[in-house]
Amino acid sequence: MLISLIADYGTGDPAFIEVTQRLSMTLERAQIHLLSVPAFSTLATGFWVAQLGLNPGPQERLIYHNCAPRKDDPQARRDNEGEGLTYALLPNNVKVVGVFAGHTLSFIKHHAKELKKVNVSRSGSQFRSRDVFPTAAAAIASGDFNLLGEELNIQEIPDAPNDRIAWIDGYGNIKTTIPDNSVTLKPQTKCVIRIGDVVSDAIYSDGSFQVPEGTLAFAPGSAGWHSPNGGEKIRWMELFLRGGSAWERFGRPKVEQIVKLM
Numbered sequence: 001m002l003i004s005l006i007a008d009y010g011t012g013d014p015a016f017i018e019v020t021q022r023l024s025m026t027l028e029r030a031q032i033h034l035l036s037v038p039a040f041s042t043l044a045t046g047f048w049v050a051q052l053g054l055n056p057g058p059q060e061r062l063i064y065h066n067c068a069p070r071k072d073d074p075q076a077r078r079d080n081e082g083e084g085l086t087y088a089l090l091p092n093n094v095k096v097v098g099v100f101a102g103h104t105l106s107f108i109k110h111h112a113k114e115l116k117k118v119n120v121s122r123s124g125s126q127f128r129s130r131d132v133f134p135t136a137a138a139a140i141a142s143g144d145f146n147l148l149g150e151e152l153n154i155q156e157i158p159d160a161p162n163d164r165i166a167w168i169d170g171y172g173n174i175k176t177t178i179p180d181n182s183v184t185l186k187p188q189t190k191c192v193i194r195i196g197d198v199v200s201d202a203i204y205s206d207g208s209f210q211v212p213e214g215t216l217a218f219a220p221g222s223a224g225w226h227s228p229n230g231g232e233k234i235r236w237m238e239l240f241l242r243g244g245s246a247w248e249r250f251g252r253p254k255v256e257q258i259v260k261l262m
Contacts, residue, residue, distance in 0.1 A: 042102025065098030172245025
């Protein structure tokens with residue numbers, strides 16, 4: 001089994017190893033891959049849950065995600081209580097277990113065949129993703145669904161915003177939540193992009209490398225998945241500076257900042 005562990009612990013944080021050890025206690029032969037998202041970024045978490053879960057991979061897969069800002073209640077928390085655990089089953093039978101917070105389920109809510117709450121404690125530890133949740137995640141991964149509870153109301157899950165930075169890759173390319181089918185420009189059309197206080201000219205392209213060196217391209221990127229009905233493939237627009245870094249061009253913006261096509 002392949003387990004994708006997505007969390008906001010921080011790159012190289014020993015928390016990843018601690019959680020991996022707990023999962024491996026039950027799922028001894030599982031291959032566990034780690035992905036660190038920015039602190040408290042439920043949008044980046046949800047984006048990668050969908051990108052990994054809705055695209056091809058091994059038949060036996062679990063996505064275990066934890067990004068829990070504990071923003072569901074602004075009051076003081078009793079016994080480290082936080083957002084609850086949920087389960088989703090995707091059309092390709094990929095299982096998704098993780099905390100329901102912000103946009104963690106936004107990109108998959110219309111794809112999931114099942115969306116349910118998981119009956120485990122919401123409190124008892126500051127480090128619930130190590131001390132409380134792995135037992136439930138491992139049981140579900142193994143086909144034991146006794147902890148599944150009531151259906152999760154899809155209306156409680158917010159829609160994903162269509163104007164944000166979803167991810168910044170190692171090359172400085174900026175992946176956005178702007179769907180490619182929402183852009184009506186013709187290829188090679190000049191446009192203007194604003195992120196925060198920085199404005200830059202760009203060229204709309206249907207292929208990132210179809211622009212000269214040093215040109216900022218606004219083009220469908222490498223991330224995307226098929227629509228919920230299994231029809232067209234949605235690709236997410238990306239800002240790509242050929243020979244440079246779009247992230248640097250825009251003053252090193254953060255994930256979740258607004259991207260505006262002017």
